[in-house]
Amino acid sequence: MSDNTLASRLYPTRIDIPAQARVQIVVILNQTLAATLDLKTQTKQAHWNVKGTDFYQLHELFDEIAGELEEYVDMVAERITALGGYAVGTARAAASNSILPEYPFDILDGKEHVTALADRFAPYAKHLREAIDKTNELGDADTADLYTEISRTIDKRLWFLEAHLQVSEVKGENGAAGATKTQKTAAVK
Numbered sequence: 130m131s132d133n134t135l136a137s138r139l140y141p142t143r144i145d146i147p148a149q150a151r152v153q154i155v156v157i158l159n160q161t162l163a164a165t166l167d168l169k170t171q172t173k174q175a176h177w178n179v180k181g182t183d184f185y186q187l188h189e190l191f192d193e194i195a196g197e198l199e200e201y202v203d204m205v206a207e208r209i210t211a212l213g214g215y216a217v218g219t220a221r222a223a224a225s226n227s228i229l230p231e232y233p234f235d236i237l238d239g240k241e242h243v244t245a246l247a248d249r250f251a252p253y254a255k256h257l258r259e260a261i262d263k264t265n266e267l268g269d270a271d272t273a274d275l276y277t278e279i280s281r282t283i284d285k286r287l288w289f290l291e292a293h294l295q296v297s298e299v300k301g302e303n304g305a306a307g308a309t310k311t312q313k314t315a316a317v318k
């Protein structure tokens with residue numbers, strides 16, 4: 130059976146949300162489950178392999194974030210089953226269904242790992258925000274509330290990650306961000 134068929138499978142349930150809505154909600158939730166599992170393992174990858182003078186604080190931070198993601202994996206999977214759906218949550222399914230790119234294996238220092246994670250937390254945060262609206266529109270305020278909770282934490286974690294990068298970006302030490310600042314300065318003049 131394909132992952133797509135599994136992701137939309139529904140069991141009989143007495144819950145009052147119509148099956149037509151539930152099938153769409155569990156498909157969205159299974160996308161989130163895949164992305165959350167993927168992001169959790171990528172964050173662990175950073176936790177294990179980060180090097181450099183900021184090693185210890187980043188090693189700890191990445192573990193804290195991975196722990197939060199692990200909790201969300203369980204919450205998302207159990208919301209799927211509460212709606213009568215089938216949670217598609219193996220590592221192989223997550224790898225093939227995740228919206229996120231694979232983690233780079235050739236990076237070393239703290240800044241590279243923080244950048245790689247920020248580049249993945251941002252699209253994950255976007256997916257969550259879209260899911261808040263979609264599940265609300267489908268009449269499931271409880272799933273929208275779950276998404277809102279996860280979304281708020283992920284935005285905070287994106288801030289934590291980006292706070293490591295913003296000094297050099299604001300000061301123009303990075304190519305792209307530096308150009309942006311120069312353009313802004315030119316526009317003010």
Ligand SMILES: [Fe+2]
Pocket residue numbers: 176192
């Ligand atoms: Fe560890």
